[in-house]
Amino acid sequence: MEHExxxxxxxxxxxxxxxxxxxxRYYERIGLLRPIGRAANGHRRYSQVDVSLVIFLTYLRATGMPLRQMRAYVQYLEDGPESIxxxxxxxxxxxxxxxxxxxxLQRNMAAIEKKIALYQELLESTPTT
Amino acid sequence: MEHExxxxxxxxxxxxxxxxxxxxRYYERIGLLRPIGRAANGHRRYSQVDVSLVIFLTYLRATGMPLRQMRAYVQYLEDGPESIxxxxxxxxxxxxxxxxxxxxLQRNMAAIEKKIALYQELLESTPTT
DNA sequence: ATACACCTTCGAGTATGCTCTAAGTCAAGC
DNA sequence: GCTTGACTTAGAGCATACTCGAAGGTGTAT
Structure with missing residues (x-):
């Protein structure tokens, strides 16, 4: 099994x-990845470029970018250097x-922290033991 | 229109x-809020306690807590002080x-920032004008 | 009395992003 | 030759969290 x-x-x-x-496969289907190259038997073979893109897409995804917008980015990529x-x-x-x-997140978490502090006080003033 | x-x-x-x-109404339907009191005409009337809870729930929601888990929290609330x-x-x-x-978010954003920096360099070395 | 705003219920529909299934192909090992 | 495992497609199904629509009740203003 050679990885040419x-x-x-x-x-x-x-x-x-x-x-x-x-x-x-889903990403490819919705046009987020252009059609990936195939081996002789029809199986997908991802190039290093493909892999780099996939990984970069996971960064966008993990920071909450919708697939729709990620697709627009990929579209720009395919337009070449003009779209930088x-x-x-x-x-x-x-x-x-x-x-x-x-x-x-921090604003809302701060409000929750107040409730945490309140509960902690309540537990300290009325200990279980 | 008095607000008794x-x-x-x-x-x-x-x-x-x-x-x-x-x-x-949806939150009430799924048990996230217990049945809200009604006016004579059947319209909901939210008490100050209800309102405080609703607002606190928005903090949980905005920080990504699933409704399922929020419901568990509300359940504890109804169990009274024993559940503190x-x-x-x-x-x-x-x-x-x-x-x-x-x-x-920060880890992934840092990776994206690298791409931003790269694009900025590219634009500086090959200016549009 | 009639329009209007605002409320009610119940059920269906929508958006997003997967996730899974069924049926089939193909290559390698026993 | 046959099983095994990895792959393929197309399409259906699912989880989450709303969001909307239809049909109807009620209270106030004109």
């Missing part, structure tokens, strides 16, 4: 990316979104 | 909480979850 040119199977990419093979400004803008916009989201 | 004992209508609670009236330890444990566990989530 470092082509990886779907299972290998699944392990590398943390996505399931199902999800990798657009890609940059997208990622910068996404960064603002993520930062706002984290700020909101 | 500061009972609020569903619209007022919707505005206060940021949830829609639809969502408030359990409620505290739940909230502390949730805090750990949220902190882990924020750490992951």
């Amino acid at each position: 040119l470092e082509q990886l199977t779907i299972q290998e990419v699944a392990e590398l990316s943390g996505l399931s093979a199902h999800t990798l 400004q657009q890609r940059l803008s997208m990622l910068e916009e996404h960064r603002r979104t993520v930062q706002a989201h984290m700020a909101e | 004992l500061e009972q609020l209508t569903i619209q007022e609670v919707a505005e206060l909480s940021g949830l829609s009236a639809h969502t408030l 330890q359990q409620r505290l444990s739940m909230l502390e566990e949730h805090r750990r979850t949220v902190q882990a989530h924020m750490a992951e």
